[in-house]
Amino acid sequence: DAKTTQPPSMDCAEGRAANLPCNHSTISGNEYVYWYRQIHSQGPQYIIHGLKNNETNEMASLIITEDRKSSTLILPHATLRDTAVYYCIVRVANNAGNMLTFGGGTRLMVKP
Amino acid sequence: GAGVSQSPSNKVTEKGKDVELRCDPISGHTALYWYRQSLGQGLEFLIYFQGNSAPDKSGLPSDRFSAERTGGSVSTLTIQRTQQEDSAVYLCASSQLTGSTNEQYFGPGTRLTVT
Numbered sequence: 001d002a003k004t005t006q007p008p009s010m011d012c013a014e015g016r017a018a019n020l021p022c023n024h025s026t027i028s029g030n031e032y033v034y035w036y037r038q039i040h041s042q043g044p045q046y047i048i049h050g051l052k053n054n055e056t057n058e059m060a061s062l063i064i065t066e067d068r069k070s071s072t073l074i075l076p077h078a079t080l081r082d083t084a085v086y087y088c089i090v091r092v093a094n095n096a097g098n099m100l101t102f103g104g105g106t107r108l109m110v111k112p
Numbered sequence: 113g114a115g116v117s118q119s120p121s122n123k124v125t126e127k128g129k130d131v132e133l134r135c136d137p138i139s140g141h142t143a144l145y146w147y148r149q150s151l152g153q154g155l156e157f158l159i160y161f162q163g164n165s166a167p168d169k170s171g172l173p174s175d176r177f178s179a180e181r182t183g184g185s186v187s188t189l190t191i192q193r194t195q196q197e198d199s200a201v202y203l204c205a206s207s208q209l210t211g212s213t214n215e216q217y218f219g220p221g222t223r224l225t226v227t
């Protein structure tokens with residue numbers, strides 16, 4: 001799996017958009033970008049994934065650059081409950097044996 | 113619908129004892145994964161099941177660790193002769209493997225403390 005680079009920590013004001021960047025310059029053509037988060041004392045939670053088009057769901061939006069070497073996860077209106085460690089993972093999608101490899105992630109602190 | 117469930121949520125055991133951790137995946141999910149997370153650390157992959165078979169056991173840290181899955185559903189992770197370094201949160205995840213995606217859904221974990 002391609003390696004990802006994320007800032008170790010970020011702050012965001014409650015109600016504002018949180019933009020979390022991820023660099024994955026060695027991504028291969030068949031690798032997807034996945035985002036998970038882990039709230040303190042809970043298991044990781046799937047957020048969103050994409051291949052090359054921008055994606056949006058009820059939790060977040062994922063913006064992938066045209067060259068696919070970086071992406072941004074956007075939480076449009078961050079709440080205190082969004083405080084968590086956010087992990088960007090690049091991996092092939094349809095392979096059962098492709099376990100998730102979590103790097104250091106970005107610790108997002110949403111402040112009132 | 114129901115998510116991945118794990119039991120027990122917390123387990124305290126004495127060094128040298130055996131423990132069994134249980135995972136109930138989301139109904140219909142064919143793939144099941146075990147990870148562990150030590151305090152302040154990232155996730156460490158242990159083993160995965162496709163149906164009832166485990167093609168990849170390379171992540172198991174020692175021969176004291178074993179896992180099985182029956183009926184393509186429930187899985188049990190067994191740790192024999194527990195050691196203090198086995199203390200961690202053990203997480204189970206399942207996925208459906210349909211289409212072109214493979215998002216994994218995690219349970220709440222079992223916090224194991226070996227005293």
